[in-house]
Amino acid sequence: MTKKYIYIAILVFLSMNKIHAQVHVRGQVKDANDKPVELIEVLLQNKDSLLIKSELTNAEGRFIIIAEKGQYLLSIKQLGVILYSKKIDLNQNLDLSVIQVKEGQHQLKEVAVTFKKKIIERKIDRIIFNVENSISAAGGDAIDALKITPSIKVQNEAITMIGKNKMSIMIDDRLIELSGDDLINFLKTIRTDDIKSIEVITNPPAKYDAEGNSGLVNIKLKKAKPDSWNASLNSSYKQSTYATLSNGGSFSYQKKKLSFFTNLNYVNGSKKGLEQEEIAYSSQTWNNEFKRKAYTNIFSGRVGIDYKLSENWTIGAQYLGSLNKPRTVQDDHSIITHNGTQTIDSLINSKSNDLKKTNSSSVNFHSMVKLDSTGKNISFDLDYFNLDNHINRDFQTQNSYADFAPTPGGYQSATNSGFQDINIYSAKIDITDPLKWIKLSYGGKVYFSKTNYDNKYFDTSTGVPLFQTNQSNTFQYTENTQALYISGNKKITDKWEIKLGLRVENTQTKGNSITLNQINTNNYIQFFPTTYIQYTSNENNAFSLNFGRRLARPRYNELNPFKVYYNPYSYTQGNPFLSPSYTNNIEFQHVYKDILFTSLSFSKTTNGIGNPPFFNEETKVQYLLDLNYYTSNSYDISETYVFNHFKWWESENQANLFYKTTHITKDINLKGNRGLSAYFSTNNSFTLNKNKTVKGEVNFWYQAPGYEDIYKTESTSSLDLGVKFSLLDNSLQLAFIAQDIFKTNITKSKTTSSSIGYRFSDYNDSRYFRISMSYKFGSRKLNLKQRGFGNEEEKRRADQ
Structure with a gap:
């Protein structure tokens, strides 16, 4: 093949x-x-x-x-x-x-x-949302801009691409390594005033790492003008169940050959979480309720410098670091009911405290050389990344009868402690070569990573910590990859354009469980072709067809066979035998007048990675185990319509219809799924005064019941309202946002594992009110273009 x-x-x-x-x-x-x-x-x-x-x-x-x-x-x-x-x-x-x-x-x-660009533009391999021309995004941050970007959904502060399993985010063509809350907090430091456009790449070209399994979002920042400096201060207060305060600032400077930028941000606060489970064993039903309070305490910073050695040669360096001390306090209650008599058999109460200390550092050195006036250039990147993650989790569990009397021997307590240390080194080269007959790009990348885990489990039930050898683990993992790519773009006629690419990646891995005396190695080479064909019939209609192959490598923590216990009846476990999953994507698109976008797509994922639930009927222990266990097919029809016929009203509307099938490929007594689902969103921005300094927004999305791998999901939705003020000649921005007003953004799913019914719901404190303020001063010229790092795909897989 x-x-x-x-x-x-x-x-x-x-x-x-x-x-x-x-x-x-x-x-x-x-x-x-x-x-x-x-x-x-x-x-x-x-x-x-x-x-x-x-x-x-x-x-x-x-x-x-x-x-x-x-x-x-x-x-x-x-x-x-x-x-x-x-x-x-x-x-x-x-x-x-x-x-x-x-x-x-x-x-x-x-x-x-x-001159005013179109709000949405279609290129041969991506859709471009011109943020600088959208009144909806003005005065906000990158998260606000992503919320109204076509094909992107921001739900529970998680960013996903409609119809895709996974996606990655880039800043100026470089993947960023952050995930979860760290990613959200970083994106909130980027003002929409500093964003030129957001590119939605549903089928990434060969230039980009094959990792990702689906789409990419590329946030393009505005370039600096000569002899300029800018500074900004921002602060926001968010009130959900609990409060969170965020403060930060940025500074950029360019003078002749020197460019410099820095930004700092600090977030401190907490939010409530509520998860509920129902597990239907043959003789008993367990109803579990997990109440958690998650504390955020993160300080992050970014600094970079570029210098022009000559008119055609630029060198630079940058550093990105964060100090994160998250903490989660959880209070769990379980009611165990006898299925025959419908009476309470027993109760279980658990309390846990999860304390982490995570420090990360990224260092990048880069160089760009323009070889001639035609656009031929060559760029180099050298990168180093380190993640030092210390964790300490302790829990106490008390079993009792229905009358709350403690059961004999029903008390257990333990401490899980350990660390994770990741070091990644990489180097990459990219060459752009616009020949007379084709625009060519090619390059390569190598990287090496080493991960050390050392996890210890202590039984503290007697008051004296007793080390448990069979529940502790020391694990080492190394990975080395070499990649080459070539891509060519040619405009054949006024109406026809084609772009072809091929990426080759060769990977060697080694996992060593020192505790289990177990070594697993893997060596594989894979080819990732991409094809794009575009036909522009007239100024109002354009058609395109694209194909690409992607992969998703296991995250480093998913390869660790260590069991992480949440209480005596619940744990998660990694799998050193995991291998990558692969996805083939094909998509047909039609664009009418750059206001109506139609897309038909099909994706097939093989060797899919997940952590399905398993239940032991005898011990009543439930656990999540990482496996390659499914193949899925996804069919998607989507329509996006941009309405901007009035100067005071701008509206972006999207509707999607999905059909997905999941087939279980292992004999693990799980059931696959198949069925329809739908998604609808509308984002509306209104200019409320003649000076255009007051703007309101009304946004709504609805996710219909559907199927996700082995789970059947219920509907969710959210209604968000906001108003923004631009004061002091647009130097001061004030925003008031109310999100999920009716508290309808609650995840609910159910499945069956080993003939045991399982359903759960999770509410992540998505209803909140936020006040934000930002003040910008300086030369009133555009902010500095910030460069990404060259080893982002590997760092993003780190367990943070």
Whole structure:
């Protein structure tokens, strides 16, 4: 199968040069001060004065127009005024180098102000949500922007892509390693004023790591203008059941060849969680209630510097670190009922205290070299990441009769303690090579990671800690991967465009359970092809078809066979024999006038990873075990409609219909699922005054009952309201947000394992009221573009 992918890719690449006899003209537009002019129109007319092509210059003032061979008139125009024109003979590729615009200096500024991009744009391999043109996102943070981004859902402060199993988030084309609350807190430090666009990549190209199993979201930050500095202060107060306070600030500076940025953020507070379970054994039914209070205490910071050694060579470094001391206090109650008499057999009460101390550090060194004026460049990244995670969990459990009298020997207590240390080293190179007949990119990456776990279990029931050898574990895991990729993009005609890619990854792993004297190794090479075809029939309609293959490697903690006990009747356990899961994605899309987006997609996942529940009928012990245990097929129809016909109202609406099947591939007495589900969302922003300084928003989403792997899920929904104020010439932003007003965002699911019925519900304190304030001052120019790290895919798999 892999040879077939290689042959197809080679044949297509070799044949693309002969598809059509076309040439191109390129150049760069600069103003009277020798500065690049962005978003100015470049036109190409034939001998009959008919317009053949029209393009806009990019941020560097560059343009490229592809056309048939012949004689043309090339013009540069703004606001109806021709600033430059020249007759050209296109018998071969032509480079006009720099075109100096000597008139209309004042008009150039007007173009930058009055030109308005579309809110949503479709490219051959992604959908682009232009945040800077959305009134809904103004005055918020990256989380606010993601909430109204097409195909993205933010639920319980977890970010997912509609119709996809998993997804990853990037900042300026670099995956970020954070997950969970750490990721949410980091994204809240990014203001929407600093975001240029958000790219939704449902089928990532070969350039990106194959890890992810589904989609990518790429947050593109605005670039800095020369000789500028900016600073901002932000603070928010969030009241759910308990309060959480967040404070932070950022600073950016660019002067001549030097660029510098930093941001700091501190979050302290807590939230309530309530989880309920019902386990139907043959003779008894267990009703468990877990009440938790999760404390947040995290300080994070980011600092970076870039320096231009020359006009074409930039080097830089950055550091990202966090100090996190989360704590969870949990109070569990179990009522055990006899199924025959419907009377209470016994009660179990448990209290636990989970205290962690997690420190992480990322260091990146990078270099970018522009090789010529056509856009050819080469970039290098060297990265180091360290995660030091210490955990101490203790619990006390008391069994009692129905009248609350303690049962003999019914008291147990224990302490789980240990640490996790992860070190990752990586290096990568990316080359962009726009040839005459194809835009080519290629590169490679290598990384090495080593993880150490040391976990100890002590029985403290007698008051004296007794070390339990059979419930403790020391585990080491190493992983090494080498990757190469090549990708080519060609516009065949005015209407047809194609992009092909191939990525190859070779991985070696070794897991060593020192306690169990057990070593597991794995060595595999995999090929990941990508294909994109786009047809633009006219200015109102565009069609595209894409295909890609992805994988999801096990997270490091999922490979550890150590049992983590929550109480004497509940634990989770990793699996050193886990192997990656793979997903094939194919998608057909239609775009009408950049306001209506239709998508038909199919995904097939094999060797799926999960941690299904298991129950012991005799001991009544329940546990979660990580396994490769299923194959799933997902069919999705989605519609996205953007309504912005009124200056005071902007609305983005989305509807999805899913059909999913899950087949269990192991003999573990679990049942698969199949069935329909649906999702609907509407996000509305209203300008409430003439000065556009007061804006309101009404957002709503609804998830219908459906199926997720082995679980059948119930419906959930959320209604959110908000109002935002821009004061002091937009320097001060105030926002008041009320989320999940009717408290309907509650996860409820059920399944059957070993003929035992299991259902649970989880409420994560999603109803809250938040007041946020941010103040920005400085040169009033755009913020610095921040670079990501080169080893993000590996770090993201770390257990945090």
